[in-house]
Amino acid sequence: MRVALFVTCVNDAVFPSTGVATVRLLERLGVEVDFPAAQSCCGQPQFNTGYRAETEPLVRRTVRAFEGYDHVVTPSGSCAAMVRHHYASFGADAAGLAPRVYELTEFLVDVLGVTDVGAYFPHKVTYHPSCHGLRMLGLGERPRR
Template identity: 80%
Template structure:
């Protein structure tokens, strides 16, 4: 099977390890991964801020870059939701049906939950709003984490509450955003897990920043980096 990796601009610019981990994981499962070099931003920041005219060229470019692929996989729930839910408003109906968030591609298309991962740490999982409410990922990420050898999954109190990032919401409403993030971090620390993971680095960037500023005994990590880790190639 051949797929295209839509790494997203946030991952490309700030979290390249997530794209590398996604590629390593998929290739370990026998998937041929292409990386179309023409990909850029999907247009979500512009769309969410109300700049619909400025969004259209990015929608058209993204659809064109990925038009030859049957499956497009992204380690970003928010970008997957942008393509699936909002691209049809611009007349783009081809790409949305071929866009998959990483965990749903693993479970629904490849039909696997045990990906051969090894991660001997305590982990709590934060479901992002886009994954939870728009993509309806359900228990897919949890099923993948529960199958990881050595991993102890701990329940996150208030897991379904927003972390406060919300893209430009964090910029326009910084005090409210920070307070929501602090609630999320407080709940994560209460689990005594060593890792808080999620499927969206935009949320993890927000949560991770609060963790670092408060010097909490916790680190934020994308689920792809956990699932790609093995005994032979452990995550550092």
């Protein structure tokens, strides 16, 4: 199984430790993770603000960056939703990436069958389901599991 990390531009620029933690988690679960250096922004900011022409090169670059991978895992529901729900409007090549893109928790639960990652935090926390994860991806209980 060939797995790639799609770290996303926001994670890369603002929360780089998220990508590192994602790789550590997946490797601890026995998954060998590649990081294609050619990846960039998925194009969601441009797409959401009506700049379709500016989105297209980013879509093409993303598709090329993840060619040949069985699964593309991202710790971002927003980017996963962009690929799965909007890439088809950019043609068949772009649409072909959609079924291989997984938000991290759905990859853990649906592909790996993992609901216990061995994590422990002795305090109460609040979980806020993201809009894209909840509405566009239908993650449901996966993040809590």
